[in-house]
Amino acid sequence: MLTLYHGANSVCSVKVRMVLAEKGLSWESRHIDLPKGEHLRPDYLKINPRAVVPVLDHDGVLIRESTVICEYLDGLDDAVRLVPSDPLLQARMRIWGVNTAEYHDSVNSLTFSSFQRQMLLAKSPEELEARWQAMPDKIRVRKTRDLMEHGAGSVFVPAAFSKLQRMCAEMEDALAEHDWLLGPDYSLADAMLTAYVFRLHCLGIQAIWESRFPLVTAWVARVMARPSWQAATAPWLDAAEVARISAIGRETFTKYAFPEFL
């Protein structure tokens, strides 16, 4: 049995849910409420001492790291194969996988300078202090605090926009000759990248690609038309929540320093 410890609106969780949907695998949900800090509780720290989601439990064996989980899931059956068989395409797919660490860090900066900033600012000083104390990664604590304190004025935000522009440029290059990132066939690379695009779409800042990357814009329309987009997101984030996040995202990023992206 497959059980996924995941967060409703966590990009890394969306990434794994996207692959589960593309593969048509059935799974059980163990929802971890990140805003409430459930990932910092002792029982979850036994599942993942790094205090992050997602974690896959396959018949009692735990697998961590979303990119690794995605490839693991693909290997479970042959009905739909998302990992290409050609070694060169596999290498290219894994480069996308490695790059997701940077994409994640960048969307995380936009997330915690906008709607998750509001979630943190609503907490009491005592609650916040307890949260910082419980987070095992103290560098992450410093970054999150900076984003909470300075919002879109944080030093991390222009760096994030610049790296996300690079992500789009890399995608535009890859899409020059085919519809999908590795060629004519949809693959794990497309499924993984969809999660980051989903977050930016939720934040209402699609202009990052719509302003200058036509092939990425067409790719986004294609991934949004796949049933996996709805399956991986709709049960966990209703339209009202997406509209709320989008309003905050637009407000945060137009008000400050980045009109060229919007």
Ligand SMILES: N[C@@H](CCC(=O)N[C@@H](CS)C(=O)NCC(=O)O)C(=O)O
């Ligand atoms: N490299 C990890 C990153 C996991 C990660 O950072 N997950 C975020 C949600 S997308 C999280 O759990 N954040 C908790 C926190 O920020 O305290 C992966 O890809 O699985």
